[in-house]
Amino acid sequence: NCEICQTYINSSWKIQFDNFCDWYTHLLKKSTTRTIHIHVLGNTITANPDNVEYMLKTRFDNFPKGKNFSAILADFLGRGIFNVDGDLWRFQRKITSLELGRASVKKCAFEVVNHEIDQRLLPLLASVAGKEDEILDMQDVFKRFSFDSICRVSFGLDPKCLDLSLPITKFAAAFDLASKLSAERAMTASPLLWKVKRLFNVGSERKLQRAIKIINMLAQEVIKQRRKFRFSEEKDLLSRFMGTISDEKYLRDIVISFLLAGRDTVASALTSFFWLMSKHPEVEAGILVEADRVIGQNKELTSYKKLKELHYLHAAVYESMRLYPPIQFDSKFCLEDDHLPDGTFVKKGTRVTYHPYAMGRMEEIWGPDCMEFKPERWLKNDGLFFQENPFKYPVFQAGVRICLGKEMALVELKSVALSLLRRFRIELAQPQPTPSFSPGLTSTFRGGVPVLVRPRKAPS
Numbered sequence: 001n002c003e004i005c006q007t008y009i010n011s012s013w014k015i016q017f018d019n020f021c022d023w024y025t026h027l028l029k030k031s032t033t034r035t036i037h038i039h040v041l042g043n044t045i046t047a048n049p050d051n052v053e054y055m056l057k058t059r060f061d062n063f064p065k066g067k068n069f070s071a072i073l074a075d076f077l078g079r080g081i082f083n084v085d086g087d088l089w090r091f092q093r094k095i096t097s098l099e100l101g102r103a104s105v106k107k108c109a110f111e112v113v114n115h116e117i118d119q120r121l122l123p124l125l126a127s128v129a130g131k132e133d134e135i136l137d138m139q140d141v142f143k144r145f146s147f148d149s150i151c152r153v154s155f156g157l158d159p160k161c162l163d164l165s166l167p168i169t170k171f172a173a174a175f176d177l178a179s180k181l182s183a184e185r186a187m188t189a190s191p192l193l194w195k196v197k198r199l200f201n202v203g204s205e206r207k208l209q210r211a212i213k214i215i216n217m218l219a220q221e222v223i224k225q226r227r228k229f230r231f232s233e234e235k236d237l238l239s240r241f242m243g244t245i246s247d248e249k250y251l252r253d254i255v256i257s258f259l260l261a262g263r264d265t266v267a268s269a270l271t272s273f274f275w276l277m278s279k280h281p282e283v284e285a286g287i288l289v290e291a292d293r294v295i296g297q298n299k300e301l302t303s304y305k306k307l308k309e310l311h312y313l314h315a316a317v318y319e320s321m322r323l324y325p326p327i328q329f330d331s332k333f334c335l336e337d338d339h340l341p342d343g344t345f346v347k348k349g350t351r352v353t354y355h356p357y358a359m360g361r362m363e364e365i366w367g368p369d370c371m372e373f374k375p376e377r378w379l380k381n382d383g384l385f386f387q388e389n390p391f392k393y394p395v396f397q398a399g400v401r402i403c404l405g406k407e408m409a410l411v412e413l414k415s416v417a418l419s420l421l422r423r424f425r426i427e428l429a430q431p432q433p434t435p436s437f438s439p440g441l442t443s444t445f446r447g448g449v450p451v452l453v454r455p456r457k458a459p460s
């Protein structure tokens with residue numbers, strides 16, 4: 001009898017909303033506690049920062065990923081860090097945070113990313129700049145860029161050196177499909193539906209298994225090449241794992257989790273950032289003015305230290321992910337009956353989801369102008385960036401399992417933004433008033449983002 005569940009089952013939310021997350025945002029705004037429950041999914045969803053802090057920090061142990069959710073992603077992510085709790089998670093988190101936390105890795109990430117930009121991204125854009133008939137899908141370009149970057153930083157490999165039986169685009173398509181079909185599993189009213197399909201290897205489950213097979217080939221090749229290049233002498237994340245794990249399947253799961261972590265999130269953040277830039281020339285101008293002041297006119301960015309001095313750019317990147325978080329929502333599983341700080345009772349076994357996309361649109365968190373794109377909201381009077389409470393902005397998650405690649409991601413986002421904006425003006429090839437997202441584990445623009453690239457008259 002629940003109206004919301006009826007709307008979910010017959011998909012009638014599509015009449016009013018372009019995106020599923022917009023419908024949830026609407027429901028969460030109407031709720032006085034900013035928490036709702038979708039009975040048919042057994043899912044409590046919240047946009048209340050106190051609840052988010054409670055589940056991600058205060059009562060972290062009572063809100064793990066859980067077996068039900070892990071089962072949904074098990075075929076795709078196996079025992080990779082994104083899909084496990086307990087000792088398996090602690091082990092991978094420890095190795096990863098030690099490796100990614102090293103100052104030398106941050107410096108190396110800056111160098112790798114800027115090398116990728118200079119050698120691949122800029123020449124690609126320059127080759128189409130100013131040509132009216134050359135349309136580029138920025139989303140696709142950013143997926144390639146972030147794939148190369150994560151392979152080089154985390155695995156110490158350039159994808160070009162992989163001896164692949166299929167073109168890299170086939171792997172990319174398989175990745176996108178596996179992410180979409182795995183996310184769709186989570187949206188079915190009963191897990192029985194996809195489990196039966198998997199048992200008989202039919203429909204979407206058949207496609208998913210095929211995509212996973214292709215992804216496994218890629219991960220296998222990464223491990224093979226790393227071994228060939230004498231991993232023990234190298235210092236990269238994969239070599240660290242290979243030094244302690246001999247189980248090939250486990251290593252493969254780890255590689256796949258890092259590809260997903262590093263490729264899709266960064267590509268998604270860059271895509272929505274440039275989509276917003278095409279609509280906000282005043283912000284673009286602000287970034288260029290700051291760059292000229294801090295780096296110097298006609299001078300190139302040469303150090304990680306200088307990048308950190310670009311506060312307006314940093315604010316613009318944060319602001320863009322406030323409105324368009326790469327991971328729009330994220331779910332945990334309640335182990336024992338609990339009460340959230342807003343008074344919501346959560347029964348043992350319930351899926352509990354925090355919703356960064358909706359949280360970025362809440363007036364009580366961001367004020368009455370919450371729907372506007374305003375990097376200034378992140379700056380103090382002295383123009384320095386001000387870090388908001390992470391539980392109000394859980395774009396990188398927050399608390400005990402906060403994203404381990406945050407710093408690396410910010411280096412990538414800011415370096416790409418700066419390099420491209422200083423050389424080109426990127427315009428949408430077709431008007432696209434609001435983004436429409438396709439289902440997936442990370443937010444993806446349906447149909448990509450086709451653009452025209454124009455050279456800037458004089459480099460600023």
Ligand code: HEM
Binds near residue numbers: 330394405
């Ligand atoms: C804009 C880019 C990024 C965003 C928005 C982002 C966001 C997130 C979020 C929301 C989670 C929690 C996911 C979950 O538990 O279900 C997460 C976890 C994680 N992220 Fe990121 N991420 C980004 C880039 C990266 C990059 C480049 C890496 C590189 C290695 C990375 C590595 C990780 C890892 C290892 C975890 C798992 C942490 C754990 O479970 O303890 N992320 N990230």
